[in-house]
Amino acid sequence: MATSAAPAAVEALLSITRAATGLADALIVDGPPGPDLSGSRRIYIGWSPGAEQAVEISQDFASAGARTRDEDLTIACYAEVRVGDKDMVLARSRVFELVAGVEIALRATNEQPEAPTLLGTVLWAHLTTGSLIQDKSSGSLAGLAFTITCHARI
Template structure:
């Protein structure tokens, strides 16, 4: 019996996002960037700029008798878009389109009925928080740090 659903849930989230048609042109990264990447569209699972943790989790007994435990956790994610121009509104809209694609990928459909459960690894998962970041120097960068919150029974 696993002591946490975090590893399986992160793997399932990556799999769902990599299979999402709306994210086909996005570089999806497991964890932090290895170098200073300059792709126009990136999505990081298990990393946010300045975050203390890739995943924050909490467990407690599910009921009297201590036979099962409930686990709640938040997967830190970050997506950004960049361009060489100075149109911040365009990048801001583009980064929110990427997060909308993530949210859509986590919804149940006929093709992906188990997406909200991260393919059965958790009871449910959904986007819960977000923080917009904008930078303008040699072009524009809009980034959105967001959290996928999950609940599991172990």
């Protein structure tokens, strides 16, 4: 019996985003950034700058008898776009395009009917919050910290 749906949910989110055609040109990273920061379009699953947790979970009994539990979890994510010049409008619009690609990948389609359930690991998952950061210290950078909120029965 699973103690939490979190590990499987994160793996499924990675699988769904890596397979999404709209995100084909983005580097999908599992967890925090490593030493290779190449590429101008990146999405981090299970990490966000300034976030203390990769995933937060909350559980409670699903009903009397304590046979099952309901679990709510939020997965910290971060999308980042860098452009070489000082065109903040371009960087900002492209980072929102990246996050839209994640949101679209989480919608049910004929090819991926189980996407909203993170391939059956949760009852439902959706993008719930976002926070934009911008920087012009070397080119233009736009980053969007966002969360994927899920509900599971374990």
